Each structure stands twice: as structure tokens, then as C-alpha cells.
Amino acid sequence: MFAVLKTGGKQYRVSEGDILKVEKLTGESGDAVSFGDVLVLGGDDLILGAPFVPGASVRGEILEQKKDRKVINFVRRRRKASSKRKLGHRQNVTIVRITEIVRPGGEGSGTATASV
Secondary structure (H helix, E strand, C coil): CEEEEEECCEEEEECCCCEEEEECCCCCCCCEEEECCEEEEECCCCEECCCCCCCCEEEEEEEEEEECCCEEEEEECCCCCCCEEEEEECCEEEEEEEEEEECCCCCCCCCCCCCC
């Protein structure tokens, strides 16, 4: 079973046990997090949302809060002064492990998950 969820302005295709890097979420390491914006539920039967699947959610556990790798913006102007400019940015991200996909009606996916 898989789900497509929306968080931080991006969409992610996830299954149980997946580890993903999302935009910063509030919470500490070990806290539970729930994503309510589920666009698609897949598996034996496909459920498409319009735009979201009502009653569906994806639950996860925060593993880590950290900064992503540095993104460099280098600008070089060829003509006239041949000036250069280099800017760097490190985005705050949250590492999340998906623990459960909840279908409409409140039932989970039916598989046991291992806790760390």
C-alpha cells in the first residue's frame, strides 16, 4: 500500500517504513506527526482525492531535525566589470519515518510496525 501526501508545498509518494526528508516541522526527535493532506491511496484498490481523500491520513515519527546540504548560488557577469557573487543557503529539514497509513473509516493498513 502506498499514499501520496502533500506537505511543505511538495508531494511525496510513501509506503510504510519509508524515511523521507521534508520541510521543517515542529516537534522534537521521537515525536509523532500526522499528515492529513492525502491526495491518493494506492494498493489493491486506488482511491483518488478531489483534492484530498476524506478521512485518510499518514502517521510518522520524527527521527531528526537538521540542516540540509548547502545550496550555492553563483552569479558571474561576463561583460563590463566581470563581477562575481556567491551566496549560500542551508534549509532546515525534518527526517521522518512513516509508521502507518490510515484509510478512510479509521482502519490502519493492517501490518505491524517496528518501533525504534
